[in-house]
Amino acid sequence: MQRRSRWRFTRRSGRAGCSAATGSCYSGHRPDFRSERSILSTDGLRGKRVLLTGGRAPAALEMARLLAAAGCEVIAAESTRHHLCRVSRSVKRSCRVPSPAADPAAFADALEEIIAQEGIHSLIPTCEELFFVAASRERLGSQCAVFTAPLAQLQRLHSKAEFIRTAGRLGFNVPMTVRISKPEEWRDFAHSSSFRDMLSSGGCVLKPEYSRFAAKVRIATSRQELVEAASELGTGHYPWVAQQYIGGREICTYSIVHDGKVTAHAAYASELSAYGGASVYFEPLRHPAAQAWAARFAELERFTGQLAFDLIEQEDGSLMPIECNPRTTSGIHLLAGNPGIAEALLLPQASSASAPVEPRPDKRVMLALPMLAAGLSGRLRG
Missing domain, CATH: 3.30.1490.20 (ATP-grasp fold, A domain)
Structure with missing residues (x-):
């Protein structure tokens, strides 16, 4: 294979690897990779090459699995040496890139070269890398589809103060x-x-x-x-x-959005968490009001990307927004395994004509590693 700039690709022992001046790229490729595609595979997605960032997160691994199940070839980019996606059969190749926080320019350069070398069709950022990808959105978007909102919009929604101001300006009741x-x-x-x-x-x-x-x-x-x-x-x-302080039940939502149109949505109650923070047990919550709230906000903002909210349902049933997370959250776990979820991410034209993809009613998810760590330390709350 041709050598291109700083990245080079070699093949050894059934594995592919690439290296850069700042680190190495290791492959999770197996010879039987293509045979692992499930019945969720669709012709519209078969062979599409998707680059994911943030391969250390369980949510990124879940996304890799659902994309691979639909027929995509998934490449992961991560700055840490050891991460979840590196050993997954759903990830064809895992590339180590510079830390975006330490060297944003080198991070963007590495992504650009991976996109060119691998023939990437879509880049989906997860974790905090989202903001660094958005900063180079125009540059990277000239080579492939980049599934993120502009940086200024992300920063406004990520701020707990600016998000509330935005929601109030759009006509929502806010604390x-x-x-x-x-x-x-x-x-x-x-x-x-x-x-x-x-x-x-x-x-x-x-x-x-x-x-x-x-x-x-x-x-x-x-x-x-x-x-x-x-x-x-x-x-x-x-x-x-x-x-x-707003009393009531906390409702978490996660939506996949294209130009203000929600193509997939999940809601769940925050009932069991590790260390008093992130939830580690999830079951879907059918909540039309929360779904309507998220859909209205996404439409008014003309948002594109992944959009999550923490809402409080008060005694009278009204909803009050608390925070916004404009990135991948644990809600993706509830949507995995559903026919149409990969299309909701990558083929908005095909999915926009139908109702948003939602979790199966019997879907239950427990994150094993956080549960084990919290259980051993006695810091599980529910």
């Missing part, structure tokens, strides 16, 4: 939310009418503006608790969000 980034803003907020209103409605939830898995969340139910939290949290170098 009182205040962004706090300086020590003096903590003091001002402690004596503000907004804080008094939050206390009267049940309390104030404090959380980093950008975080995952409910990390570092605090609840203040008095001014003294807020002052104590501020003395600890206000010394950091990143902004926080103070949000009105």
Whole structure:
């Protein structure tokens, strides 16, 4: 095979490998790769080459499996040496790339060369690599389809403060939310009418503006608790969000969206989690109101990509948005195995005329590794 720029491909012992100046690319290719395609394979997807980023995540592995089952050839790009997709039979090749956080330019260069060398049709970013891919969306999009929204839109929705402002501007009911980034803003907020209103409605939830898995969340139910939290949290170098506490049931949604049209959707209740954060057990929740909420937001935003929401269902049945995750989430596990899910990702024209793909009613998912780790440490909550 021809050598191209920094990447080179060799074949040894039934495996393919490539190397770059910054690392190596190892293949999960098996000689019987093509024979593993399931009955979910469709002619429209057979042979399409898809590049996934974030191969370390269970959600990325799930996506690789469902794409391979539909007849796609999956290539994974990951900056860590050992990751889940590297040993999966659903992944034809696994390429190690530079860390996007440490060297964004080298990361984009590596993706561009993989796309050219492998003849990639579609790039689907998962995990935090999403934002770095979006930063090079125009450049990479000249070579293949890139399934992500523009960077500015992603950043606006990823921010817990800006997302709430956006939802309010679009006409949704939203909780009182205040962004706090300086020590003096903590003091001002402690004596503000907004804080008094939050206390009267049940309390104030404090959380980093950008975080995952409910990390570092605090609840203040008095001014003294807020002052104590501020003395600890206000010394950091990143902004926080103070949000009105909303009582009720937490509903999580995950949608695949093309130009504002939802082509696949899953909802589930957040009932069992590891370390008080991310859910590790999932079962589908038939919730028309949550689906309608997600569909309306996606349409008004003309969003393209993967879109997830944390909503609170109040006693009267109304929904209040809390956070948005414009990326792959664990909701993908509930959609795996459904006919049409790969088309929902890659062939929006074929799937837009029909109802969104939804989980089977009997679908149940438990993430084994987080469950084991949390169980052994006694930190499983439910």
